[in-house]
Amino acid sequence: MKRRKAVRVNWVKVMAIGCIISCIFDFLLLFLLGSYYVGYSQLHNTISSLGATVSPVSELISIWWIVIGIVFIVFGIVFKRAFDKDHKGVKLVSLLIIMYGLGEGIGSGLFKADVIDGKRTLSFLLHDIAGGIGIAAALLLPLVMRTVISKENNPRFYNFSWVVFSIGSLTLLLFVLHFPSDMGALIASYKGLWQRLFLLNLYVYFISVSIIMYKKNTIV
Structure with missing residues (x-):
């Protein structure tokens, strides 16, 4: 019998694609599930309130947060394979991504x-x-990514990080x-808007990092 050739999985590519899909899906899911919560405002209410017990989508969003948290944790681990794993900046970026997955993902869920x-x-306190x-x-x-991808190597991404x-x-x-x-009270009333803009900004960055990882085409 002929032996089957071992399939080598390129985990860098897999997780780069997985991160991109997760970021896009997570952001869209907030608006989709928010529409099932009567009286919920995307502009004024926080994302956390979608996962509160009184929310009709509480269990679904909590499970999803745990899932996406795991995705980010694995993404953080695989990140080191795409760059110099012995570089201090790479190790720190990996740790920060894992911390994000643990905190905003699994912890929130x-x-x-x-x-x-x-x-x-x-x-609520533990959630916060x-x-x-x-x-x-x-x-x-x-800030830490600037030590991994320097201005000399990629000036546009370096400035983009700023x-x-x-x-x-x-x-x-x-x-x-x-x-x-009064203006301060008005600004504070739009917590949902500021939180979503923060998340959108972060996810655009995650997607950019994922694209760079994918293009490196590291075989593991």
């Missing part, structure tokens, strides 16, 4: 942002802590800060 009798629950860790990792990601970091910082500030004025 496991701990619901529940409010009972007007008070935040322990689950996990999400905060994930967001911090995501915000730092473009733009992504700047937009991420601005939208995060608009999301978390409270300004003592």
